[in-house]
Amino acid sequence: MxxxxxxxxxxxxxxxxxPSPLTGMEMETGEQRQPQAHRAPYPVQDVLDELPPxxxxxxxxxxxxxxxxxxxxxxxxxxxxxxxxxxxxxxxxxxxxxxxxxxxxxxxxxxxxxxxxxxxxxxxxxxxxxxxxxxxxxxxxxxxxxxxxxxxxxxxxxxxxxxRHAPAFYLMGGLYSHKVEGLSRFQFIERDDARALSCYERGARLGHGPSCYRAGLSFEFGRGTPVDTDAAARFYRMGAGASDVDCMYRLASLFVEKQISEGIEWYLRAAAQGSPHACFELGKIYEFSALTPALQQRLQQAFPGESFPQTTRALQYYYKCAHEHGYSLAQWKLGHCYEFGELGLPVHAKKSLAWYYASVSGGKSAGTTANAMGMLGLAGWYFTGVPGVLQPNWQEACKWVSQCAAHTEGKLARADYILGQFYDSGVGCPRDHHTAQIHYKRALAHGFHRAAAHIDNTEGAGA
Incomplete structure (x- = not known):
């Protein structure tokens, strides 16, 4: 019994x-409701009563x-x-x-x-x-x-x-927005970003940092409500007051575009609390050349007594981010610097390989995934080889480029362009003009214009 x-x-x-199940079409296309005009939050009872049959x-x-x-x-x-x-x-x-x-x-x-x-x-x-x-x-x-x-x-x-347990509002919001750690299938509940936001707002007003973060994201990116960066900043401030490092990081990102000195201050606070994202952004700020020209100008105006770039400080943040936090983007960055001798580092193939391998392992930071650029970095080393360290292996190079293209779902145009060249020439894989053309076209569709000439060259060619 x-x-x-x-x-x-x-x-x-x-x-x-x-909640009622999604229709098959919604499940396959990931169709979402359009953002709704901002409104007063649903009362708690409405959140419960309005769940489907x-x-x-x-x-x-x-x-x-x-x-x-x-x-x-x-x-x-x-x-x-x-x-x-x-x-x-x-x-x-x-x-x-x-x-x-x-x-x-x-x-x-x-x-x-x-x-x-x-x-x-x-x-x-x-x-x-x-x-x-x-x-x-x-x-x-x-x-x-x-x-x-x-x-x-x-x-x-x-x-x-x-x-009125705040994490319960957060979980209910996560169910509505289809973002719950440990869950990948949400067929039992239809996505509703407006109701999700209502739940996040309720949790935020109870002082729950993660709810503040999700509410802020909803307003910043227009999920269930029109975009409202002022409202986003208010929720991020609430979360920062509750010591939520993700809120500190997002607040910094908003301020960097408006009041750069305050933005950097929030990056520093977030990094001190263990945010790998903030740590990486501080590395970019001190590297300087990685910033947009407009941001470079605002940085120099805000800190007239400072000289940029400051490569030593940039490397300190990148190392901290890569080593202590296991942040894959920083690991790729160090691999790249050791490959090309950037930021004052020597060209060092073994260290470059080691950091590239670390970057594709997924990292240990929350939310960190294998880095696609690290995969291309490994492909490059396997393609050329390293005397006394690594024999050239074109098959392995092709494998890493293929993994990169699959990992980014075709959105990294450079990977598809390289794959097109591999298949076009039969390097590391059987020669296949038809497959090469598929990758060239995908690269062109994502803005890699050099692929256009290769599409013309392979048009009508046999496999």
Whole structure:
């Protein structure tokens, strides 16, 4: 039978309605609603009441419940890592049910949301954290199990929102904006940036830094509301007051374009609090040549007693960002400097290779992904080779360029142009004029105009 020790504590609260699924077209195209005119935030109750229709209350049949055949020496024998994690979170939530500690219950809610989207998990475990004796084979029963988990997750979330727990507003906003860490599938809720913003605003007014950040982004980039950089700055300031480093960084980015001295001050504060993004931007400021001419002029006017560039200070920030934060963009930058002898560094192939490899490993900073330019840097070294260090390997060079093009989804025109040349000449890959033309055209479409002549040269050529 389903254990009601925990769920009974929630029955006094109105059920939260699960959002209707997206249509197939919306799921495939990622179609979003157009920004709406700014309006007063939804009341808390409206956020709950306006969720789309509820799922029916469905339960697993008796035959689908766990038969107690577990090893008494290890009650979780045979459980997967996900199963053990779910069971632990469930047990904590049950023990905490009388107190309903927000942090414990929010963790349980997130666990339910995450693992309800795991196609294998919903076929093997119940909402009580119990492993089924047999894997659910039919999709209909698995779907019912998934709905039970989703419905309960939103019921927990609704109570947390009623308790005005700020991270709960943040999570609800994340569900509406399809931005929740650990979740990649949101078929159960239609994207609605306006409602997401309403939730973020509520969380922000409770002093929650991440909610301030998301609200600021919404106003800065017009998600669910017209663009309003003044409103964005207000929310970023609120978040900075709550020591949110992402808010400090975004505030700095806004001020650099208007009041550069204040922008740099916020970059310094964010970097001191561990922001790799701010650290990298400070490196660019001291490097100077990486800035736009307009920004260079404003910098010189704001600091007439300073001389630019200051390569030593630039390198200090780049090293700190690359080494301490594992920020892939800074790692690529150092690889580039050691390849071409920039910022006063010597040309050093081994160090360049090492930093390029670090940059494509994904880094250790939150949100850092493998760096596409680092992939091109490795391709270049494999193409030419390094005497005594690396033998030329055109196949490996082609592989890295291909990875770069795939990683950027064709948006880095230079990668497609190089691939076009490889396929056109049969370097590192079979000669294929048709494939070469595809890459040349893609490069041209993204602004790499040198590809135009090659498209003409390969037009009508055989594969």
């Amino acid at each position: 389903v254990d009601t020790r925990y769920t009974s504590h929630l029955n006094a609260f109105p059920p939260v309605q699960l 509820a799922l029916s209350n469905v339960h697993l049949t008796e035959s689908e419940q766990l038969r107690d055949s577990r090893d008494p020496r290890d009650p979780l024998a045979g459980y997967s890592p996900q199963g053990r994690r779910f069971h632990e979170s469930y047990a904590q939530a049950v023990a905490d049910a009388p107190q309903f500690t927000p942090q414990v219950q929010l963790h349980w809610c997130k666990t339910l949301l995450e693992l309800s989207q795991d196609a294998e998990f919903i076929r093997e475990y119940t909402i009580n954290g119990e492993k089924l004796p047999q894997r659910i084979a039919d999709s209909k029963t698995a779907s019912r199990n998934q709905k039970i988990m989703l419905e309960h997750a939103l019921k927990v979330l609704s109570k947390l929102i009623k308790l």
